[in-house]
Amino acid sequence: MSGDGSLVLDGVTVALDGATLIAGLDLAVAPGEIVTVMGPSGSGKSTLLAWLCGAADPAFRIAGRATLDGADITGLPPEARRVGILFQDDLLFPHLSVGGNLAFGLPPGLAGPERRARIEAALEEAELPGFADRDPATLSGGQRARIALMRTLLAAPKALLLDEPFSRLDAALRDRIRCFVFGHATERGLPVLLVTHDPDDARAAGGKVVEIG
Helix, strand or coil: CCCCCCEEEEEEEEEECCEEEEEEEEEEECCCCEEEEECCCCCCHHHHHHHHHCCCCCCEEEEEEEEECCEECCCCCHHHCCEEEECCCCCCCCCCCHHHHHHCCCCCCCCHHHHHHHHHHHHHHCCCCCCCCCCHHHCCHHHHHHHHHHHHHHCCCCEEEEECCCCCCCHHHHHHHHHHHHHHHHHCCCCEEEEECCHHHHHHHCCCEEECC
8 A cells, every 4th residue: 555645554552651552553435435434432433543743642651553645644743744633522713713724724835916816716725715815714614614624625635534523513514524525535535534423423424434443
């Protein structure tokens, strides 16, 4: 799988206070594929994603290796991993406009006109044209979820991690946002790793399901 764009986990073990939560997990996620890891609360799902981002709580003992597009990312700092993540909360910055939030995902050296063009293109893609100057507090839950995804994608990640990002949306909205997130990720050919305890998420993802815990 070297260099083919896949996210590969090799022998990943997660332990806390001497108790093993995840034992020797081997997993490969191909470009454009969505793999779901399911398990109850406390089974190590979110910790696994935090480790892939380089932000795991040091209380956990984690062993194993992760490669992305053929490169070993296990020891890299978070900013060098090219891994995007969405959480249960959209984490939009309240002191920035919608456009300012999107700009946060862009490379810092990008010229002003190019930055504006990319922000406008992202808003069009999110079906929110003209929202650049809006206060995030005025957005609906679905609008905030779309902006959070576009901000993540503007950073040009090589993989996307999903930490139950649909769990706080109401049932009517959940299906639409799932389709939006999965569709945009697969169109870009990103390997996607979703962790959830909701079987509906796994069914909507449509890919392999790995049970832990």
